[in-house]
Amino acid sequence: xxxxxxxxxxxxxxxxxxxxxxxxxxxxxxxxxxxxxxxxxxxxxxxxxxxxxxxxxxxxxxxxxxxxxxxxxxxxxxxxxxxxxxxxxxxxxxxxxxxxxxxxxxxxxxxxxxxxxxxxxxxxxxxxxxxxxxxxxxxxxxxxxxxxxxxxxxxxxxxxxxxxxxxxxxxxxxxxxxxxxxxxxxxxxxxxxxxxxxxxxxxxxxxxxxxxxxxxxxxxxxxxxxxxxxxxxxxxxxxxxxxxxxxxxx
Amino acid sequence: xxxxxxxxxxxxxxxxxxxxxxxxxxxxxxxxxxxxxxxxxxxxxxxxxxxxxxxxxxxxxxxxxxxxxxxxxxxxxxxxxxxxxxxxxxxxxxxxxxxxxxxxxxxxxxxxxxxxxxxxxxxxxxxxxxxxxxxxxxxxxxxxxxx
Numbered sequence: 001x002x003x004x005x006x007x008x009x010x011x012x013x014x015x016x017x018x019x020x021x022x023x024x025x026x027x028x029x030x031x032x033x034x035x036x037x038x039x040x041x042x043x044x045x046x047x048x049x050x051x052x053x054x055x056x057x058x059x060x061x062x063x064x065x066x067x068x069x070x071x072x073x074x075x076x077x078x079x080x081x082x083x084x085x086x087x088x089x090x091x092x093x094x095x096x097x098x099x100x101x102x103x104x105x106x107x108x109x110x111x112x113x114x115x116x117x118x119x120x121x122x123x124x125x126x127x128x129x130x131x132x133x134x135x136x137x138x139x140x141x142x143x144x145x146x147x148x149x150x151x152x153x154x155x156x157x158x159x160x161x162x163x164x165x166x167x168x169x170x171x172x173x174x175x176x177x178x179x180x181x182x183x184x185x186x187x188x189x190x191x192x193x194x195x196x197x198x199x200x201x202x203x204x205x206x207x208x209x210x211x212x213x214x215x216x217x218x219x220x221x222x223x224x225x226x227x228x229x230x231x232x233x234x235x236x237x238x239x240x241x242x243x244x245x246x247x248x249x250x
Numbered sequence: 251x252x253x254x255x256x257x258x259x260x261x262x263x264x265x266x267x268x269x270x271x272x273x274x275x276x277x278x279x280x281x282x283x284x285x286x287x288x289x290x291x292x293x294x295x296x297x298x299x300x301x302x303x304x305x306x307x308x309x310x311x312x313x314x315x316x317x318x319x320x321x322x323x324x325x326x327x328x329x330x331x332x333x334x335x336x337x338x339x340x341x342x343x344x345x346x347x348x349x350x351x352x353x354x355x356x357x358x359x360x361x362x363x364x365x366x367x368x369x370x371x372x373x374x375x376x377x378x379x380x381x382x383x384x385x386x387x388x389x390x391x392x393x394x395x396x397x
Contacts, residue, residue: 125381125383186299187297187312188312218315222314223346226286
């Protein structure tokens with residue numbers, strides 16, 4: 001049950017699959033997760049099953065074929081549910097929204113949460129095949145990733161929506177992994193999204209064709225400019241560049 | 251429910267939030283947000299960033315769908331760099347699913363401010379994976395001997 005007084009509500013429009021894998025396509029560096037998840041929603045033919053309503057989000061609706069939709073929606077079909085945001089999420093709203101998404105996923109018996117995202121690197125334009133690093137919410141999952149040949153992100157900072165999903169999942173013992181591809185910081189990066197999906201396929205055994213992402217990359221970059229611009233403003237407010245910092249371990 | 255309660259903010263948090271909101275409002279008043287396209291000049295503004303390193307300034311711009319031979323980089327005014335490029339093919343609002351606006355775009359164009367003094371004559375450029383990179387050596391300052 002949700003109450004109107006809650007700062008973040010998830011409004012369900014259809015029945016929610018149980019025991020699903022939950023993907024997160026949220027605006028972050030290079031819009032990697034957003035591009036990857038949007039591609040998977042299309043490939044797996046998922047439809048809208050719920051949306052996020054919150055007074056913390058800007059007063060925006062997205063029109064598709066003349067009809068209004070919430071910018072932050074949840075799609076699903078069969079064994080998958082996927083969050084997708086078509087608008088930048090304000091930095092101040094990231095914490096309550098991520099907490100709600102994790103709570104909701106847990107209530108729906110999600111078996112695994114997957115965050116595909118970017119990891120900004122200098123000179124990204126010199127990298128032909130972006131490397132993908134993995135992180136997990138528990139030791140067993142970390143071993144699974146490692147056994148599947150995913151290079152583990154051993155140290156450093158994660159900042160932003162995926163960092164919070166990982167933290168809340170670890171707290172609530174919800175299995176979660178993050179697959180972070182080397183990417184541009186503030187330019188949309190469909191090649192990095194393709195690399196993250198390939199790594200997802202390697203981990204789960206589910207083969208997803210990424211040729212459209214690679215061939216249509218220039219088109220995606222052109223379309224995603226405004227979204228990237230607004231996302232960058234929010235990333236700056238989140239102090240995203242802290243990911244470049246060296247952590248202090250004593 | 252403890253989790254839904256509003257987090258108690260320290261005085262520093264309140265001041266920081268106030269300053270952030272104030273600056274954001276002031277910036278909004280000073281530089282009204284404008285679209286990233288201009289139908290009159292058929293130009294789209296590319297994503298662009300400036301990085302100041304110890305010995306150079308690096309300006310990059312994302313120029314997808316661009317013919318590299320058409321890229322022009324020019325210093326305009328004392329501290330501004332202009333980047334112009336022609337697209338391989340025209341794009342229209344309709345292709346982006348927008349039917350209530352009319353317009354076609356053939357060019358990228360942006361101007362960016364260089365925050366420190368540079369030697370524009372020694373500028374070097376390269377174009378890789380659709381990203382333009384402009385390297386501008388910084389002007390050398392006066393050396394002071396530490397005694």
